[in-house]
Amino acid sequence: MFSAMKNFVNRHRRKFLIGGFVVAGGMLTLRYAQRKLIEYQESKAREFFERTRRTQHFESTERTCNQAIMGLAPNLIEQILKNLDADHIVAELRNKPDEKIVLWNKLKVLAIGRLCALVYACSMLVITLRVQFNILGGYLYKDAINSDEQVTSELQHNYVALIQHFLSDGCDALCQLVEQKVEQIVNSYDLSRKLTLNETEQIFCSIQMAINSDASDPSTHLASYVYPSDVPASTSDALFEKMYNETIDMLESSDVSMLNANNVSRGFSIVMDNIADFYFKPVNGTIVTENGIKPNHITNTSTAAATTSAIESTDECATITEASTSEPLPNINTVSIPIPKLIPVINGLAKQRFNTTNQPPGLSTSLVTLYLISEKVKILGANTYEVFCQ
Template identity: 40%
Template sequence: MFSKFRNFISRHKRKFIFTGVVFAAGGVALHYARKKLLEFQESQAKEFMEKTRRIQHFESTERTCNQAIHNLYSSVLEAVAKLYNTKIILQELRERAKELTTTQKIDLWDQLLTKSFTRIVTLVYSLTLLVISLRVQVNILAGYIYKEIDKVEKNCSQDIQNNYLSFIQHFIKDGIRDLALIIRNNTERVLRKYDLKQQLTLAELEQIFWSIQMAVNYEIEHSEEKNLAKILLPPEDPQGNEFLQKMLSEAVDMLETDEVFSIVTHHVGLGFSAITDEVANFFSSTTTKTLNNNVEILNEAKDSSVSLLNISQVKVALAKLIPIIDGLVPQTVNEKPFTTNVLNFLINSDKIKMLGANTYEVFCQ
């Protein structure tokens, strides 16, 4: 019986060896597959945790950035309000109305016109640049901080962070002044075409803002001395810190891109549309007065209807629009809701948020 078994084994020896090899290889392959699956699962879990941590860090960065914007809002508002003070002109027009000649009055009204438009245009530009600049700066810094979370030696110390974020003070102290000068020069050129008595529709008022924006954008875009980056940030770190200078240079490079300039242009245009919407309320009241003066409303006739004038066809003298435009720039933070609405719109803008997210993604890798 054993001889038969030995003969069976001998005859099928190769088959047994092959089968053994197959089973052994299968076992090795199964072990390898399990190992790779485990490694893949661990890798996926690690990647998920890393992504979650990065998202949480980015969201925290966004909240910090928003808070910084709100904190600096009053400083920007104060800087713009002080640049071209219209109170002195208004006071002179009120108190010396009987003493002033017609020529003097016209001259004062022309000054008031230029200053009022310059102030509101400067405010829209300043708020837009503040939000965009801080989105870029804060997310560059956050990217570096994220990369150093697990490192013992860190470049982004608290002092470095504070000094880096303080660069925005260059914009508030010097940049807004330089920007306002560019805006004033171009505003004067645009407004020369208009007379104080000239009747304007809303579309024509919007055209004035559009013309100013095109002129200002052209000068900023083609100026080597007063481009966006130089208006927003200092040319170099005054302390000479190598790492600070590196981050400053990277922020400057970002702010000089066509993408950023396009985003600025887009949101400034939307800001001017918001101004026009505010002024439209005055046009609406003018429409109502016109109807009350020219249309007899029959209260007894229930089926009677009143054909309202199209607001786009209403015309108002440019001189009457000056106090409205001037009043849109508040003297204090809580004085007018218009500017806070513009600020909140900029903070919540998807385009600006995406710019911040892309910046963070680049620098946290």
């Protein structure tokens, strides 16, 4: 029996050898495939956890950025109101001085200038902090991944504090430029003139074009307004200088310039939407049309409309509710308002403080909110974070 088995093995030895190699190769291949599958799954799991961690860190950075913007916006708006203060002119006009025309022309420049400065400044604040916080967030994420601590608490504080320049000197320079351009444009509009909504919009378009064509245009020279020209002497850290220079490069890029210009255009649309309300109810229950003053039956709301006495209505606003009469509303394109009646409306809009609890929100609050939720601004922040966290 053993010899028969031996003969059988000898006869089929080659088959056994080949079969053994095939089985062994198959087992090795199976084990290799299993190992590679495990490595692939582990790699995908690491990528998923890293992506989730990065997403959570980015969202946290965005929330911190939004909080910083909401916290700094009131200070910026107060600085604009301080630079383009018109309260003393309003006080003089209430005393019925002899130089009424001169004072009204000054009030005209300051009121319109404040609105324009708000549109520009709010956009510049939102864009700058969005870029700044996402650059900082990218560096902090790399520190967390590498278990390093290059970005110290002191460096973070010094880097974020750079925006303080915009809240003082930068805002002053912006207001000065805006006031200069507004004066050039509105001086050609006599106080006795009546303005339609389209003519009022044209004034703001002309101001925007004048600012954009200036050598110190805030959109193309954003960095020069929001940051000091040199790195503060107290922060000589090499990493800080690198982050500072990288932020300057980002703020001076064509993408940021185009985004700020787009924001400004959208901001002026918000301004015109607010002003348009007063063209329905500009003067204490009357509508001024091209044929004169016409009775208005639009009902009052909790927000006071501009009164017949323009000075007394300087700090007041109006909103429009649905008419309770069958009489149709006038064509808004034919409604015209004398400039002395329009100036208090504009001045009242510009003086509204930043307050997120007021309903409806004031103009400055609406502008900051508009820029915060802008999809293009969000994309800028995400792209900036993605670049600097690699």
